[in-house]
């Protein structure tokens with residue numbers, strides 16, 4: 312086996328002969344010594360670099376994640392930005408950490424909180440589950456209203472600890488998640504990484520904080536799974552998830568119970584029902600139906616057994632934002648501190664839906680009218696990939712607790728979506 316040592320000139324014959332043998336031996340000795348010296352220095356530099364590489368740029372703990380950029384955080388300027396973003400305008404305002412702030416719901420909730428005077432700090436890993444440029448555009452939007460989004464992953468405990476050291480958060484609005492029902496069959500580990508490991512990582516830091524924040528977080532209507540009782544009520548069974556996505560959200564609800572029980576964390580889960588609207592998620596049907604219809608591409612419309620209707624309780628984003636703020640405003644304080652429970656704490660789960668399911672075929676008809684194009688429809692049997700046939704929310708609990716009352720029907724909401732879509736992609740040209 313050859314080593315780099317083989318290349319070192321070690322015989323006098325390889326040197327010029329105009330030097331005395333003594334000088335030759337002498338200079339050869341020095342060259343060798345010099346080389347050894349520099350090799351040691353070089354090795355030392357590599358070792359120093361290796362051991363001092365900043366904790367702010369850890370490798371993603373799960374290789375199944377895509378393009379998680381290593382982030383740069385820390386330092387006085389960064390801390391100043393974090394502090395100023397999280398600072399409420401009014402004396403009684405909240406200081407809220409919004410995870411998933413560059414996401415669809417996260418962006419809208421962050422903007423609404425900021426508008427009413429709360430301090431908002433965002434956290435997002437900007438992964439490439441869907442076009443990250445849309446997330447960057449949302450980030451730019453929030454930045455204009457003074458909201459800073461820290462780029463980092465929930466599983467980076469050092470980063471979370473640092474954020475809680477710099478800011479005393481009164482609330483956490485936890486909206487970061489791996490969403491999408493059907494994608495769970497393609498990349499199951501990403502759901503475990505974000506929706507389970509990420510949630511635990513966040514709750515670990517929240518429980519240790521002093522004071523502990525109150526937490527409101529995104530669960531999903533999908534937890535009702537194969538439940539057949541309608542409309543879905545929070546007391547119905549949720550132990551038959553139809554997708555891994557649903558199973559991780561259900562697991563989240565159980566994990567919430569545990570942290571509430573052991574550490575006194577105040578926890579409120581919100582079961583969102585197919586949220587849609589401007590700045591929405593391109594992986595959702597209403598969004599890619601719009602894109603494909605405008606491109607003249609066929610769209611697949613699922614139907615249930617025996618040509619049964621597939622329907623969703625589509626809920627407009629503005630109604631969801633009101634629900635999120637209502638949940639936050641009625642969240643009681645956590646009772647523990649520094650990892651110790653001091654008394655029983657609030658634990659809640661609410662449906663946030665629209666209470667009027669609409670067949671997917673009607674969704675397509677509305678889009679046809681709004682876009683003025685005829686869809687190339689391919690009716691096909693709903694694949695066995697985690698979808699359920701029907702969702703319908705009973706919202707009386709949220710109505711009672713914080714006067715949640717959705718006011719936007721699908722026609723009105725889609726009109727707003729289409730207007731945004733045509734402006735956004737019209738300006739950017741390339742995406743339509």
Ligand SMILES: O=C(O)[C@H]1O[C@H](OP(=O)(O)OP(=O)(O)OC[C@H]2O[C@@H](n3ccc(=O)[nH]c3=O)[C@H](O)[C@@H]2O)[C@H](O)[C@@H](O)[C@H]1O
Nearest residue numbers: 490491531532533583584585595596611612613621671698
């Ligand atoms: O409430 C939730 O908890 C979830 O809502 C959303 O899931 P879904 O309700 O499944 O929305 P979405 O994919 O838009 O499909 C809508 C309808 O179109 C049908 N559908 C779908 C695709 C297709 O090609 N054809 C079709 O008919 C399909 O069968 C369905 O009936 C979120 O994505 C999810 O993250 C989660 O938050």
